[in-house]
Amino acid sequence: MLRFVATRFGIVIPTFIGVTLVAFSLIRLVPGDPIELWVGERGIDPERHAELLRQFGFDRPLWQQYLGFLGDLLQGDLGKSIVTQQPVLSEFLTLFPATIELSLAAMIFAVAVGLPAGIIAGVRRGSAFDHTVMAVSLTGYSMPIFWWGLLLIILFSGTLGWTPVSGRISVLYFFEPVTGFMLIDSLLSGEPGAFKSAVRHLILPAIVLGTIPLAVIARQTRSAMLEVLGEDYIRTAHAKGLSPLRIIGLHALRNALIPVVTIIGLQTGLLLAGAILTETIFAWPGIGNWLVNSISRRDYPSVQGGVLLVASVVITVNLMVDLAYGLINPRIRRGAGS
Amino acid sequence: MGVSGPSEDRYRTATVEKQGVEKVRNRILAAAVCVSAAVAFSAAASAKTLVYCSEGSPEGFNPSLYTSGTTFDASSRHLFNKLVEFERGSTKIVPGLAESWHASRDGLLHTFRLRRGVKFHTTRNFTPSRDFNADDVLYSFQRQHDPNHPYHKVSGGTYEYYQGMSMPSLIKDIVKIDDYTVQFVLNQQEAPFIANLAMDFASILSAEYAEKMLAAGTPEKVDLEPVGTGPYQLVQYQKDAVIRYKAHPDYWAGKASIDNLIFAITPDASVRYQKLKAGECHVMPYPNPADIAAMQADPDINVLQQEGLNVGYLAFNVERKPFDDKRVRQALNMAINKQAIIDAVFQGAGKVAKNPIPPTIWSYNEATKDYPYDPQAAKALLAEAGAANLKTNIWAMPVQRPYNPNARRMAEIIQADWAKIGVEAEIVSFEWGEYLKRSKNGEHDSVLLGWTGDNGDPDNFLYVLLGCDAAKDGTNRARWCHEPFNDLLVKAKQTSDVGERTKLYEQAQLIFKEEAPWVTVAHSVVFMPVRKEVVDYRIDPFGGHAFYGVDLK
Numbered sequence: 007m008l009r010f011v012a013t014r015f016g017i018v019i020p021t022f023i024g025v026t027l028v029a030f031s032l033i034r035l036v037p038g039d040p041i042e043l044w045v046g047e048r049g050i051d052p053e054r055h056a057e058l059l060r061q062f063g064f065d066r067p068l069w070q071q072y073l074g075f076l077g078d079l080l081q082g083d084l085g086k087s088i089v090t091q092q093p094v095l096s097e098f099l100t101l102f103p104a105t106i107e108l109s110l111a112a113m114i115f116a117v118a119v120g121l122p123a124g125i126i127a128g129v130r131r132g133s134a135f136d137h138t139v140m141a142v143s144l145t146g147y148s149m150p151i152f153w154w155g156l157l158l159i160i161l162f163s164g165t166l167g168w169t170p171v172s173g174r175i176s177v178l179y180f181f182e183p184v185t186g187f188m189l190i191d192s193l194l195s196g197e198p199g200a201f202k203s204a205v206r207h208l209i210l211p212a213i214v215l216g217t218i219p220l221a222v223i224a225r226q227t228r229s230a231m232l233e234v235l236g237e238d239y240i241r242t243a244h245a246k247g248l249s250p251l252r253i254i255g256l257h258a259l260r261n262a263l264i265p266v267v268t269i270i271g272l273q274t275g276l277l278l279a280g281a282i283l284t285e286t287i288f289a290w291p292g293i294g295n296w297l298v299n300s301i302s303r304r305d306y307p308s309v310q311g312g313v314l315l316v317a318s319v320v321i322t323v324n325l326m327v328d329l330a331y332g333l334i335n336p337r338i339r340r341g342a343g344s
Numbered sequence: 345m346g347v348s349g350p351s352e353d354r355y356r357t358a359t360v361e362k363q364g365v366e367k368v369r370n371r372i373l374a375a376a377v378c379v380s381a382a383v384a385f386s387a388a389a390s391a392k393t394l395v396y397c398s399e400g401s402p403e404g405f406n407p408s409l410y411t412s413g414t415t416f417d418a419s420s421r422h423l424f425n426k427l428v429e430f431e432r433g434s435t436k437i438v439p440g441l442a443e444s445w446h447a448s449r450d451g452l453l454h455t456f457r458l459r460r461g462v463k464f465h466t467t468r469n470f471t472p473s474r475d476f477n478a479d480d481v482l483y484s485f486q487r488q489h490d491p492n493h494p495y496h497k498v499s500g501g502t503y504e505y506y507q508g509m510s511m512p513s514l515i516k517d518i519v520k521i522d523d524y525t526v527q528f529v530l531n532q533q534e535a536p537f538i539a540n541l542a543m544d545f546a547s548i549l550s551a552e553y554a555e556k557m558l559a560a561g562t563p564e565k566v567d568l569e570p571v572g573t574g575p576y577q578l579v580q581y582q583k584d585a586v587i588r589y590k591a592h593p594d595y596w597a598g599k600a601s602i603d604n605l606i607f608a609i610t611p612d613a614s615v616r617y618q619k620l621k622a623g624e625c626h627v628m629p630y631p632n633p634a635d636i637a638a639m640q641a642d643p644d645i646n647v648l649q650q651e652g653l654n655v656g657y658l659a660f661n662v663e664r665k666p667f668d669d670k671r672v673r674q675a676l677n678m679a680i681n682k683q684a685i686i687d688a689v690f691q692g693a694g695k696v697a698k699n700p701i702p703p704t705i706w707s708y709n710e711a712t713k714d715y716p717y718d719p720q721a722a723k724a725l726l727a728e729a730g731a732a733n734l735k736t737n738i739w740a741m742p743v744q745r746p747y748n749p750n751a752r753r754m755a756e757i758i759q760a761d762w763a764k765i766g767v768e769a770e771i772v773s774f775e776w777g778e779y780l781k782r783s784k785n786g787e788h789d790s791v792l793l794g795w796t797g798d799n800g801d802p803d804n805f806l807y808v809l810l811g812c813d814a815a816k817d818g819t820n821r822a823r824w825c826h827e828p829f830n831d832l833l834v835k836a837k838q839t840s841d842v843g844e845r846t847k848l849y850e851q852a853q854l855i856f857k858e859e860a861p862w863v864t865v866a867h868s869v870v871f872m873p874v875r876k877e878v879v880d881y882r883i884d885p886f887g888g889h890a891f892y893g894v895d896l897k
Contacts, residue, residue: 038777045411047745047795048508049784049819058502089403091500091564100583156614164618171619177395177586177608180579289610291584299400304777 010332018325022318026079029313030072033306040064040088040304062088064306075310084311089303094311098293102315103186104174105292108284109277111208112216117270120220124227128262129254131232139228143221151280155214155287162210169210172289176203211288215280219273226269230262237261271327275320392896393604394878396889397616397625401584401609404499406567407544408488411504413887416544418587418607421890423465424547424572427456427481427526428538432893433882435653435705435800437542441476441573442526447840451533456481458524463594464550465577469569472552476573478520483551485518494558499567505545509798533838535845539799548573575600575892584609601895620645620873626896627874627881629889633691633749639873648872650883651695653702655805656747656794658738658758658863659821661786671729673860676790677715678722679765680758680863689754690866697864699853701805704885705797706842707849712857714864723765734767739783739791743776746887747794747868754792754865784818791821792865796887802849807833810856822861829855 041050041058050058059065063074078085084094120143127139163171170176174188181195189208192200234240235258243253282294289295293312300308402418403410410416420426429440442456462476487495488503489512506512514537517529530537540546553571557563570578573596576589587607591600608625610616616628617635621642631639631647640647660667660676667673682696698714701707726732740755741748748754755771762769769790774782783791798804807814812830814820829852836848856862874881879895 037775039781040777042777042780045504045508046780047793048411048504049780049817050504050508051817054507061500061502088500091404091567097583159615159618163622167622171622171624172610172615173608173624174585177606177624178393180588182580183582287612287615289585289608289612289615291582291609295584295611 011329014325014328014332018321021321025314025317025321026076026310027072029310029317030075031068032313033301033304033309034068036301036304038304040306043304044089062306079314084314085307087300087305087308089300089305089308094308095315097296097308098312098315100186101291101293101296104188104290105278105281105285105294107187107189108208108211108215108290108292109274109281111212112214112277112280112284113219113270113273115212115216116219116223116273119216120223121227121266124224124266125231125254125259125262127224128228128231128235136228139224143224146217146221147225149217151214151218151283152287154217155210155284158210158214159287170203170207172207172287174204174207174290175200176207179203211284211290214287215277215284218280219270219277222269222273223266227262227266230265231258234258234262268327268331271323274323278316278320391603392601393606394602394627394891394894394896395606395608395625396891397610397619397628398587398607398889399609399613399616399630400611402581402587404567405570405578405581406499406549407547408484408503408506409499409501409567411508417889419570420544420547420574421884421888422576422589422605422892423570423574423578424549425462425574426542426544426546426548427458428542430542430800430884430886432890433884435797435885437538437800440542441481441548445538451535451838451840452530454528454530454537455521456526456528458526459596460524462573462596463592464553464573465571465592467569467571467577469565470550470553470556470571472550472571474552476548476550477523478526479523479551480548481526482518482520483554484546484548485515487549487554488545489515489518495554495563495566498563503545505543505798509540509543509545511540535837535840536799536801536803539801539804543799576605597892600892602891605891617873620875623875625875626878627872627889627891629872631871631873633693633871636691636693636871636873639871644876645873646876646878648874648881648883649693649869650872650885651702651704652746652868652870652887653704653797653800653885654747654794655697655700655702655867656694656745656754656792656865657697657700658790658792658865660790660861660863661788662822662824662861663786664789666729666731666734667789669729669731670859671725672731672734674715675722675725675729675731675765676762676767677860677863678718678725679767680761680865681717682863682865683717684761685754685757686866688757689748689750690868693749693869693871694866695869697867698857700810700856700862700864701802701849701853702797702867705800705802705805707802707846707853709850709853711850712853714857715860719761719764726765726767732766735769736767736789737770737772739772739774739779739788741776741779741792742773745794746796746870747866748792749868751792758863783821786818786823788821793821798886800885802845803833803837806849806852806856807837810861824859824861826855826859826861829859 041055063071086093087097123139127136130136159171162169175192179197179200181197184191184194188204192204240253240258243257281292282298284290285292285294286298297312300312398417400414402415403412405419407416407420426440427442428437431438441459441462443459445454445456447454458478464472464476466472486493488506490496514530514534515528516531519527519529521527549566550571554566557565575592575595577592579588579590581587586609589605591603593599610619613630613632617631619625620628636647639645660673662668686694686696698712699709738755738758740751759769759771795805795809808819810820810824811833812825815823815825832848832852836845839845870883872883877897879897881894884890
């Protein structure tokens, strides 16, 4: 087991270095000078331009900038945003709880709906329900998030007036954030109605962000169920006269869940990618919205720092999933060790 | 970040409002009809709260450090005052923190008499011990002007507007005559100087607060937790989510009617519209042109409109052949059907431009005769200039700008128009920063661009975009340096007599039209949807959004 853990960590380190390189170079490959973008039509004289480049350290050769970035990184310094002059890490930490909250809510929605839908579709293979689930999940999977979000806003917020349009809580509630998680903070605030308002604001973005994972989970659960239901031991269970509920719930589902858990783990990265669009539509103050703005302003330190931090989160989650498999399934552990 | 806590009163009012909102929402649910929750805003209580769905987050709260309108809306337009100000909804200059001012005969000395009894905001970190005086003016300008000032490098120390308006070379010295008199000594005569002082970068910050923060070792707080003399003071900023202000109780021009001002940051225009419709905000900027008709039909929404202080143009690079020949430029002017562009690109939210300055600016020459749309005459003129079957390019910017909502579409229409007279044009585009840089270097034959005015002075369009100095540094995208035209602009800079300046600029516009370095395409119309309960909102010609003077029914 120790060897397995060491191997996994051995993979993480080069991945992390690779990510620093990608994060650093990708934004620099995008054409556009941050200073030209900043001054716009107004323009800037060449000396002043050169002075600003020097001030931000962008006049140095790229490899020097990269080594500087790595050096600072080792000391836990991700630099300062060239736009707001605030440390990148503190901006990220301020905004990240909003993204986590949204992603968790989306995942809970996806699992809570996707899993039962997939199970029933698998058990009642070929039924109208099965066809409906498959058709709907295919649609959900191919749905452009931006369009889907707007559609839901227009229907539920605009026409029906059931949910608020955007934001994390009604702007009329006023309290200082404590944890950064609005559901918790609204409870801590003790203001009547604040928690309800926060929940109501979370519904639509969570549905929008959870739609693609939901579709994936439903389809994966269905096919895993189908595979397991054809196994000999299920037939044996039937022959033993066990109740169908017990067979499905205890024997089939437990085995079918293994690949499903994998999929849920893999969705973390996708969720964070989806959060970028969802946050922009719903004016959700998370890191997605922030990264989009940083990219369009060519705020190099924010983009490279932000991408690195997001990647670190994804790497960590995947590492934990890997380790968990090793723990659950001895075959994976031995395979890695040999 | 929080600046100061809510008062008991304000807190109670907010709760009442919230309960009101919930009550209305329940009614909506029960009746399943869409009734605006904004009813609750107004039905609520005595304290008035206005919610503005702003388009983005400010870069910070010190307007001298930044250049974006979003930042100015959140800072200078509410938190600070300038020595002189633009009258609400106009480009007229009125007294601000200076009660009066006068210039010496040679125009090099400008003396300002400051207003007495002006109070700064009291915040969690700072309680002012004195009223506004000359020291605050000196601090606010010296910080930007003097590289050795202890605050010059704080918060990045980039004062791009101060630099961009050539203030470092223009201002020789700033002298405190006494506590309530300040004198600016200039290196040369510059008629638009007073208008420059009404711009956002010239906001006056508190010197006493700055000293205190410097002593505490936290100078950057001056820019993050601002203290000004403006009609509102900052209460809380939650990045990318919300900015809260409360009315400054001792504001020198009288306390604002709106007690609590909230900016709900909402980047997407369609979502802003939905929020406005649902009563989650009262005012929204930058609507999608496609939504305007529906907004105008909505009984709960008033759509205000005004011609923007801008111009969208196509500049010919006169350093390249055959654009050095004015007949070619005139012919290409005549070949473009501008009205078709207004209809297709602006969807009616624009007006054909004939002068390089918008009609809302003084000295706009009504007498200028625009080139008629006449492909036949254009073809003949082009042949006469020996440029028949011309092959060229049109640069189209990749972004939406206030003066041009869709440059690509505009370029396609021009391309088709020119094809009718035998001119073959290729459309070229680059990423925005690259586009600005390359067009400044003169790599184009013709380039679509535009300008939004900074200070309402004609000089800010004519000299900045078409003067000989601008041709050298490339801001003059036509690279057109025409002595008779330039002489008029220089002469106009050197007199403060508005009547005389008007004559000079009117003449300059006629020369410009005759020489045709640009095709003046359009001035856009700015639309501002506000809810019916909003009283006396005025569109700022400079594109800003300010709420002092606004009330709620």
